[in-house]
Amino acid sequence: MENFYFYSPTAFAFGKDTENEAGALVKKFGGTKVLIHYGGSVVRSGLLDRVKASLEKEGIPFKELGGVKPNPRSGLVYEGIDLCRKENIDFILAVGGGSTIDSSKAIAAGVLYDGDFWDFYEGKIVEKALPIGTVLTIAAAGSEGSPDSVITKEEGMLKRGASGDAIRPKFSILNPALTQTLPPYQSAAGITDIMAHLYERYLTNSKEVEVTDRLIEALLLTMKHEGPRVIENPDNYEARANIMWAGMMAHNNSCGVGRSQDWNSHTIEHELSALYDCAHGAGLAVTMPAVFRYVYKHDVTRFAKVAVRVWGCEMDYENPERTALEGIDALENFLYSIGMPGNLEDLGGDADDIPKLVNTLCRTSGRNGSISGFITLNEEDCTNIYKLMI
């Protein structure tokens, strides 16, 4: 195991009706003037009104900025930064999913920064930010407990990530009941994203990491068990609850410490959701099997281990490659069974896009012709991986 530093100070209020605690939590964490940032269905579901009522109950004034879309854009971030400065906002409350939380994190970092907030998405660590709270409406991104944010810049459609403990939420409200109204496709995309966060950590070059291997496997087993139950019956509160905690644990990094991680699947996928504006999870469902089939020979034993421990494959000691591939097939079949797409065409793309995808992937944001993770992938590798998605 490698040396590490781990710090996850977010407070979690989990369970039914916890959105009504938003005001009290903002107060507890020192907010006196709030920007409520949101998007999607939180207005018509009545959630926004409940959150506002809880702020009013505590006598906390607020402004609103709606309009967050999936794959959140830098334009709205600039707007939010201006609004916060003009209104002397000192706390940002994100009401929504990963896109809303990530947009809030970008605003929180930008308000206290003299330069262009995009610098953080080019690699600068966020060291100061306004405090953030979240009311989560989908189990997926893990942004509710993570120091990460992903934003898309309209110019060149660059989708990039920033990070820093300063943008870890002070609190996150996780009410599984809020996710019961999600359409099956969105639920499945969330499930896929959570599983990708686990696989990205599982694919490591670090040795002797049994405790984090076991924790990742535990969360994958949970998703395997609870995912189909949610697709079959979206109202299943208990399955939603198990998935919601798994989603947080998958990405607060307590199961990823002390080991190198991959993240090539995320990096490769970001080009897909940036170009096609598809759900990130849907893009990952197409990306992961392609990447894994391309890289599994780098560590057959590791792929065979997850196949046996998570997917219940039988270990073929004569031919462990067979077991490794069976595990990848099992993952792909699982994702397909919950309604995820299987290829580039399903996402709205085709083979002609590959040169453009590879160019943006490998030749922007200071990248020098390759991306790194479990293994380093050059432009030829990335081209081959996109071809496996056809």
Next chain:
Amino acid sequence: MENFYFYSPTAFAFGKDTENEAGALVKKFGGTKVLIHYGGSVVRSGLLDRVKASLEKEGIPFKELGGVKPNPRSGLVYEGIDLCRKENIDFILAVGGGSTIDSSKAIAAGVLYDGDFWDFYEGKIVEKALPIGTVLTIAAAGSEGSPDSVITKEEGMLKRGASGDAIRPKFSILNPALTQTLPPYQSAAGITDIMAHLYERYLTNSKEVEVTDRLIEALLLTMKHEGPRVIENPDNYEARANIMWAGMMAHNNSCGVGRSQDWNSHTIEHELSALYDCAHGAGLAVTMPAVFRYVYKHDVTRFAKVAVRVWGCEMDYENPERTALEGIDALENFLYSIGMPGNLEDLGGDADDIPKLVNTLCRTSGRNGSISGFITLNEEDCTNIYKLMI
């Protein structure tokens, strides 16, 4: 899953040589005058000198209070409280194991409290305390990441626990190399304590808790794999590292949220270590199999599940009780294999002590003839359980 609130803001510096960061971390978390609290072998191992050097490097003055013994006593806590007040200490640095950390937590709570600190050990929640940091020397108690502390009061030899987010450490330094010099018996007692923290959480009456079930099983599987490797080769850094992170994760409660928990084994054991001054883990090795054989019929399926998923037993669908009991046998055999005691006599006790044990267990600290957890146990139940330890 039940509603819950989870907050674990401790920062962890994990890995080789991390004790040299103690001074910088005290500074980061606002300490300007430190009490170093310690016991055991930290003087002769040279660890204390390294910690002092790191404080001196940051220009942070300190006082010392050594003398912590296993099953830490209230007498030293009172001494520490007086010393902190006299010297205007504003940060307590615990250098040692669970006993030292728990003693530090008691001092930290007592300094800011007008009454007798023991009130917290009679059930009052700790709401204010001096900040604490820890340099951990044994993977066992999990106190490095928990809001809990256990202290023994000399008068009546009462061993009782206190709790509160205020006594969660601000930071904990976890260097697995510091545990390589532990005698095998102490290592095994630590392993047993960690496994007990997992079983206490596993035994729940809450339904639909797959994610936390799986996380607990993951940590039990880690202990099953790494425990024997440490006993066989105490110098095994990697096995030590996996156990150390598992020990923290077992008790910071991320795997125990949203479910009722047991803690009867701990409560029953505390009488043993209070009376015989044995290692808490050794007492638990004797206690757990006895308790589990007494209560397993309350939920045979749960005991069968851990038997299958952790101990590799085959599920007997005709007779699940057999599977459940096989799992308890497997746990007992495992603990015996790593050198733990098997009965009351091994701990220095005998059957004649049982009435006294039961009386202190069920008739002190406001207890009214029974203790509660997975099931409620009255005096007769507790007597029968202690008899199973003969």
